[in-house]
Amino acid sequence: MEERRQTIEYKFLRQNTHHPVPKKRFTFAIYLGLFHLAFMVLMGFFTKYNLGDGVSAGKNGSNLYAMFMDVHSMMFIGFGFLMTFLKRYGYGAVGLNFIIAAYVLEWSILIRGWLEAGIHGESDFTLDVKSLLVADFCAAAVLISFGAVIGKASLSQLIIMATFEVVIQGVNELIGLHYLKAYDVGESIYVHIFGAYFGLAVSKVLQGTKEIESTKESSHYHSDLFAMIGTIFLFLYWPSFNSAVAVDEGQTRAIVNTFLAITASCISTFIISLLVGKGRLNMVHIQNATLAGGVAVGAVADMQIEPFGAMIIGTVAGILSTLGFQFLTPRLNESFVHDTCGVNNLHGMPGLLSGIASAIVAATATRDKYNGNRLYTFYPSRVPSLNSTEFANLSLDATDFANGGLGRTAVMQGGYQLAAIGVTLAMAIIGGIITGYIMKLPIIEQIEDIEEMFDDEPNWLTPEDYSLKLTEVRVQSREGDEEMQEKRMLSTST
Amino acid sequence: MEERRQTIEYKFLRQNTHHPVPKKRFTFAIYLGLFHLAFMVLMGFFTKYNLGDGVSAGKNGSNLYAMFMDVHSMMFIGFGFLMTFLKRYGYGAVGLNFIIAAYVLEWSILIRGWLEAGIHGESDFTLDVKSLLVADFCAAAVLISFGAVIGKASLSQLIIMATFEVVIQGVNELIGLHYLKAYDVGESIYVHIFGAYFGLAVSKVLQGTKEIESTKESSHYHSDLFAMIGTIFLFLYWPSFNSAVAVDEGQTRAIVNTFLAITASCISTFIISLLVGKGRLNMVHIQNATLAGGVAVGAVADMQIEPFGAMIIGTVAGILSTLGFQFLTPRLNESFVHDTCGVNNLHGMPGLLSGIASAIVAATATRDKYNGNRLYTFYPSRVPSLNSTEFANLSLDATDFANGGLGRTAVMQGGYQLAAIGVTLAMAIIGGIITGYIMKLPIIEQIEDIEEMFDDEPNWLTPEDYSLKLTEVRVQSREGDEEMQEKRMLSTST
Amino acid sequence: MEERRQTIEYKFLRQNTHHPVPKKRFTFAIYLGLFHLAFMVLMGFFTKYNLGDGVSAGKNGSNLYAMFMDVHSMMFIGFGFLMTFLKRYGYGAVGLNFIIAAYVLEWSILIRGWLEAGIHGESDFTLDVKSLLVADFCAAAVLISFGAVIGKASLSQLIIMATFEVVIQGVNELIGLHYLKAYDVGESIYVHIFGAYFGLAVSKVLQGTKEIESTKESSHYHSDLFAMIGTIFLFLYWPSFNSAVAVDEGQTRAIVNTFLAITASCISTFIISLLVGKGRLNMVHIQNATLAGGVAVGAVADMQIEPFGAMIIGTVAGILSTLGFQFLTPRLNESFVHDTCGVNNLHGMPGLLSGIASAIVAATATRDKYNGNRLYTFYPSRVPSLNSTEFANLSLDATDFANGGLGRTAVMQGGYQLAAIGVTLAMAIIGGIITGYIMKLPIIEQIEDIEEMFDDEPNWLTPEDYSLKLTEVRVQSREGDEEMQEKRMLSTST
Incomplete structure (x- = not known):
């Protein structure tokens, strides 16, 4: 062990800098209140309870x-x-996440309700546990986008982003599921790909051409431990995320596959992190890339990919994600597109991997593999058309497939899965760019100063220990006769 | 950004002050052991398992x-x-909460078992998952009271408080549910109102006329993040709290309503916090008032209040609670009644709001609204009396309503809901005052010195970093030619 | 309150000591990758989904x-x-726990699958929720062992340990359950006893005769609060651990008994901690011994031990465990066998207590007590042999007991429970010693230097606040005229 004893002299910067609160923030609070009021009124007009099935709304x-x-x-x-x-x-992470998620839950219940009602030609809709679950899925997309811009967008901007994203994400998922009929049980395409690239598009617009570099964009020992609470809960419950809307034996497959894929990505992440970290593990990788398997298996979680297939997908996702965090993000951050939490690595690329896997699985799915007619619960478009001879020969369950299908082949279905990825990418990026420009409108509070980024002080009342920050350390070292001086700028919160 | 570079000189106070341990604490440990021993013996005499329904005890x-x-x-x-x-x-928060909750779970299983057995004229009772759930509800009342006195009561006093509160709370709930027949599915009246005002009464008696003001009664950056773990878990699981004992389609309503109400209170809290905080969010509000919707919807959670009704209740609760934290508590704390966690704002006032809502809902409940006879599962007293003509016309399910009811009208039921609030307030306040005076008996350890309040050191062995506290900072600032000195007292733990 | 005002002067040691990364660590990353690759290939050959029962695999x-x-x-x-x-x-705790658990989940799915298949004379096996649950039980054993060696073993050594322990634990459980037919619903014998003594054997071999004493083997204020997250979640979910594989009314008993036992151990721990701590509570006790009731009731959780029986077991376990942490571990740690987390106190001794209880329960179990034939679901060996007259008289359910049993008496069954403890202890200790010597092979990375123990720096990239450690404090106190100087070595992370 090499050690040097040092005497250290401190300078502190009391950063009770009182970032002035822009007037726009108050205006915004009023707006938020009006939105919320509108949601209540709209709920009053359009929704009632779905009491048909009690708590248990699914099969x-x-x-x-x-x-x-x-x-x-x-x-x-x-x-x-x-x-x-x-x-x-930290306040911003858990606190702004809290308000964004709550806001999105309300708004997406309305949007999803209307979209669903619209398809069925109805004007109002009902609420049950399933509705709340769908709202949470929608929240996931927005929170992923939040990960791309956290620390750089004002609360007002974040709510604007959420407002638009819920609509665009909902429309995109409607296109994918109901028009393209591309299957995605774990929402890897409609939530992960969409959320990541929408967020990155917004981030790019906000960033413009300026460089974002701040010493505050790093962790402390205990802030990393707080982050691990998030990591572990995501890891634990991912099987529920991917299997919640799966049915029958598909649900067992979704649980087992997600469990295996995310476990595999945990292992491959540790290996790659150790290798690229020159023998030391990197908390950024462990907090994020370990979860990539959950994303990557999402779109095929309830399919017959076999346990080893799930493990391969998870392993590849962990490798891809870790390499992304290590090599890709630092380069992109400097100049091109700043991605605070590296959502491209955890949600973007693994989501694309999942989408491609879903195309391959769809293109190779046979009636034999899926217990005969059960195949059509995943791919209803593969039901032969109503007046075809195949349809007559199948003796299908009248209630579900009475009107026949589109008669797609397996390869066609695979193509539609790819089409869903393409449409999702387009909707996310174009929607994100437009939303980003709306967020930059001068009537909305912006965060321009790099000093205000990644800092809770502008948004929160902070406790005494927050503003007392060690910023300069003068080190006097003695090695033998030699006396050395080193000055180092620090920024520690405690 | 306005910044001043400063040189800072420290003084530390090593507060390894060795608060002497009072002998009463040891005596108390013996008492606690005897209580626990008694509980075991009593369990041996009075309880066995309820194995009838397996794990699934409810409908x-x-x-x-x-x-x-x-x-x-x-x-x-x-x-x-x-x-x-x-x-x-922090140790006291999570540690004393742990022992109080554990103690209450044991004691309330007995008390609730006896009360329940007493009603049915039996002498012993059985245990199943439902019993454990009921014990947890009882624990909630005591933990709410704990919130009012945390940091100011000794462990001995807390256990004394728990011992009495469990009995009084149980008797009050029995009066409310079985005699007044006032319905309260989410326990807003019997747990939240009771727990809050019982705790505040105890707090007032402990406080007497002295002022309680301590620099320790505040947060650090990381202690606020730990608190958010509590907030988020309360937020997440509140729908389960309010719906666990609801039945049939009422359970779906309870889940949906609680979800919507607590989400709405989260949003209204953020808005009001931003406005009253002059543009900055206040962690105290976010940690607490965001949850007020869960309390406020409790007593009507499974009723036909419609989604927008749940949202209105939640919104109002969030506003009320935030304003309470901002304006009411600081004034009450100074001189009248000190409320450490502001339970009046999170449990007291929202509980009253819920109680009033329950009276309105009851007073307007019709057979049409509740699917005919289903109405009587909520309000059995509204079943017509046995020998009335209405009873004969109703063709009621023989097993549940064979003996007829009290023939209450809707408005009468509403009155009884208000009566339950009145009785609960009276029982809580009188019970709390009596319990407070018992807690002040000289044989029980008291915390008199303000220096021992809100401090873990008197109760816990603390690690090295706990006792090293920065207490004085001498700041030398230079602005132009001017040199300024400022001395500031601090109290930081790390 | 006795206080002394002090002026304090600091010296900091910047311990950016760059422990060099041994080459073996890289080699190991490759090995880990190969293991994982092998697991995938083996999963491909040996497993498919069990889709028979959907999600609900148990009765x-x-x-x-x-x-x-x-x-x-x-x-x-x-x-x-x-x-x-x-x-x-902290990184090591939650991070290495993460990778070890993930690795064990994969490996134990294979090992348990093969063992199970072997018994039934089959060559491959299926996966469902039950398989994942069993893998988690196996992970528990390894994580308990990890508790004995945490901070002292390299990542490579930990993976080696996990690799061997999964196999030995699996074989031991097979012997116990299928050959000795000793019942242990909460895995107190097969997981807790095994895991604890396997880990202690490994720890002893790693330690050899050297003393392990480090100032780093202690807590900080906030690290203790992070630990309480773990404690509380273990406390909460222990009823699920003990009841997950129980059936019918046994599951209700397992839930109620575990709830009561762990609550009782919480209370007895607080009492004893207060007494032995001279009036102050000790976080080490509260974090650990409070849970001992969950271990101690495990092997009898679903039996007719009655609620007060569960409470007695829990109470004794809490006392035993707290006394162990207070008096036993400090002595053992110095010279004999170092036990970082005190697993002997939380898992070892309470596990033995549970095993002994299971022998007593088995030796006194009658058909009357267990609803007649239901007795045999716990103790299938007590079914009379096929051609005995007792068997003919019993009119047993043909499907479950068609082949008759071993005709064991109650006392014999009690003896077999004790035999299972003996075999488990032998397998754990011998297996642990052998595994320990394998872990000490020179080709595997060792942690020799006490400075590298209990420290994240050798394994992880650490943030700036981690390496800035206050190590020396010069205290100048003034009491009256007297000026005193005191120098104290510290090691604080923040």
């Missing part, structure tokens, strides 16, 4: 509420604490 | 165990961590 | 997935955070 209903609770935890504990790694943005 | 049984676990988490993680916001009472 | 299936999730949380949140009490090994 596999007995577990639906418990699984919903797992997913609900992922939104508030998982995402909220995952982002507390930022040493001076 | 909606398949979820009962999972919902119980959610509620159980709220007691130990939720309440325990919520109170860790105190920078120097 | 009491509706809760199985939710209970599995509770157990899963105990492994990653519970064990992971429990060990974060070490002030400079």
Whole structure:
């Protein structure tokens, strides 16, 4: 062990800098109140309870509420604490995550309700546990986007982003599921890809051409431990996320596959992190890339990919994600597109991997593999058309497939899965750019000064220990006769 | 950004002050052991397992165990961590919460068992998942009271408080449910109102006329993050708290309504916090008032209040609670009644709001609204009396309503809901005052010195970093030619 | 209050000591990758999904997935955070716990699958929620052993340990359950006893005769609060751990008994901690011994021990465990066998207590007590042999007991329970010693230097606030005229 004894002299910067609160923030609070008021009125006009099935709204209903609770935890504990790694943005991570998620839950219940009602030609819709679960899925997309811009967007901007993203994400998922009929049980395409690239597009617009570099964009020892609370809860409940809407034996497959894939990505992340970290593990990788398997298996979680298939997908996702965090993000951050939490690595690329896997699985799915007609619960478009001879020969369950299908082949279905990725990427990026420019409108509070980024002080009343920051350390070392001086700028919160 | 570079000189106070341990604490440990021994003996005499229904004791049984676990988490993680916001009472928050909750679980199983057995004219009772759930509800009342006195009462006093409160709370709930027949599915009246005002009465008696003001009664950056763990878990699982004992379609309503109300209170809290905080969010509000919707919807959670009704209740609760934290508590704390966690704002006032809502809902409840006879599962007293003509016309399910009811009208039922609030307030306040005076008996350890309040050192062995506290900072600032000195007293734990 | 005002002068040691990374660590990363690759290939050859029962694989299936999730949380949140009490090994606690658990889940799915298949003369096996649950039980054993060696073993050594322990633990459980037919619903014998003594044997071999004493083997204020997250989650979900595989009314008993036992151990721990701590509570006790009741009731959790019996077991376990932490561990640590987390106190001794209880319960179990033939679901060996007259008289359910049993008496069954303890101890200790020597092979990375123990720096990239450690404090006190100087070595992380 090499050690040098040092005498150290401190300088502190009392950063009770009283960032002045812009007037726009108050205006915004009023707006937020009006939005919320509008939501209440709209709920009053358009929704009532769905009491038909009691708590158990799904076919596999007995577990639906418990699984919903797992997913609900992922939104508030998982995402909220995952982002507390930022040493001076802990309140913002868990607190802003809290308000964004709450806002999105209300808004997406309306949007999803309307979209669903619209398809069925109805004007109002009902609420049950399933509705709340769907709202949580929608929240996931927005919270992923939040991960791309956290620390750089004002609360006002974040709510604007959420408002638009909920609509665009909902429309995109409608296109994918109901028009393209591309299957995605774990929402890897409609939530992960969408959320990541929407967020990155917004981030790019906010950033413009300026460089974002701040010493505050790093962790402290304890902030990393807080972040691990988020990581572990996401890891634990991911099987519920991917299997909550799966049915029958597909649900067992979704649980087993997600468990295996995310476990495999944990292992491959540790290996790669050790290798690229020159023998030392990197908390950023462990907090994030370990979860990539959950994303990557999402779109195929309830399919017959076999346990080893799930493990391969998870392993590749962990490798890809860790390499992304290590090599890709630092380069992109400097100049091109700043990605605070590295959502491209945890949600973007693994989501694309999952989408591609879903195309391959779809293109090779046969009636034999899926217990005959059960195949059509995943791919209803593969039901032969109503007046075809194949249809007549199949003796299909009248209630579900009475009107026949589109008669797609396996390869066609694979193509539609790819089409869903393409449409999602387009909607996310274009939607994100437009939303980003709206967020930059001068009537909305902006964060321009790098000193205000990644810092809770502008948004929160902070306690005494927050503003007392060690910023300069003068080190006097003695090695033999030699006396050396070193000055180092620090920024520690405690 | 306005910044001043400063040179700072420290003085530290090593507060290894060795508060002497009073002998009464040892005596008390013996008493606690004797109580616990007595509980075991009593359990031996009075209880056996209820094995009739297996794990699923309720009508909606398949979820009962999972919902119980959610509620159980709220007691130990939720309440325990919520109170860790105190920078120097983190061990006390999570640790004393732990022992109080454990003690109450044992004691309330007995008390609730006896009360229940007494009603049915039996002498012993059985245990199942439902019993454990009921014990957790009782623990909630005591932990709310704990929130009012945390940091100011000795461990001995807390156990004394728990011992009496369990009995009084149990008797009050018995009066409310079985004699007044006032319905309260989410325990807003019997747990939240009771717990809050019982605790405040105890707090007032302990305080007497002295002022309680301590620099230790505040948070640190990381202690606030620990507290958010509690907040988020309470937020997440509140739907389970309010719906666990609801039945049939009432359970779906309870879940949906609680979800919407607590989400709405989260949003209204953020808005009001921003406005009253002059543009900055206040962690105290976010940690507490965001949850007020869960309390406020409790007594009507499974009723036909419609989604927008739940949102209105939650919104109002969030506003009320935030304003309470901002304007009411600071004034009350100074001189009148000190409320460490502000339980009046989170449990007291929102509980009253819920009680009033329950009276309005009851007074307007019709057979049409509740699917005919289903109305009587909520308000059995509204069943017509046995020999009335209405009774004969109703063709009621023989097993449940064979003996007829009290023939209450809707408005009468509303009156009884208000009566339950009145009785609860009276029992809580009088019970709390008596309990407070018992807690002040000289044989019981008191905390007199303000220096021993809100501090873990008197009760716990503390680690080295706890006793090293920065207490004085001499600041030398230079602005132009001018040199200024400023001395500031601090109290930071790390 | 006795206070002395002091002026304090600091010296800091910047311990950016750059422990050199040994080459073996890289080699090991490759090995870990190869293991993982092998697991994938083997999964491909030997397993497919068990889709027969959907999510609900057990008789009491509706809760199985939710209970599995509770157990899963105990492994990653519970064990992971429990060990974060070490002030400079928080990353290691939650991070290495993460990789070890993930690795064990994969490996034990294979091992348990093969063992199970072997018994039934089959060559491959299927996966469902039950398989994942069993893998989590196996992980518990390894994580308990990890508790004995945490901070003293390299990542490579830990993976080696896990690799061997999974096999030996699996074989031991097979012997116990299938050959000795000793019943242990909560795995107190096969997981807790095994894990503790396997880990202690490994620890002893690693330690050899050297003394292990480090100032880093202690907590900070906030590291103790992180640890309480682990404690509380273990406390909450222990009823699920002990009841997950119980059936019918046995599951209700397992839930109630575990709830009562662990609550009782919480209370007795607080009492004893207060007494032995000279009036102050000790966080080490509260974090650990409070849970001893969950271990101690494990092997008899679903038996007719009556609620007060569960409470007695829990109470004794809490006392035993607290006394162990207070008096036994400090002595053993110095010279004989170092036990970082005190697993002997939380898992070893309470496990033995549970095993002995299981022998007594078995030796006194009658058909009357267990609803007639239901007795045989616990003790199938007590079914009379096929051609005995007793067998003919019993009119047993043909499917379960068609082949008759071993005709054991109650006392014989009690003896076999004791035999299972003996075999488990032997397998654990011998297996641990052999594994320990394998871990000491020179090709595997060792931690020799006490300075590298209980420290995250050798394994992890650490943030700036980690390496800035206050190590020396010069205290100038003034009492009256007298000026005193005191120098104290510290090691604080923040």
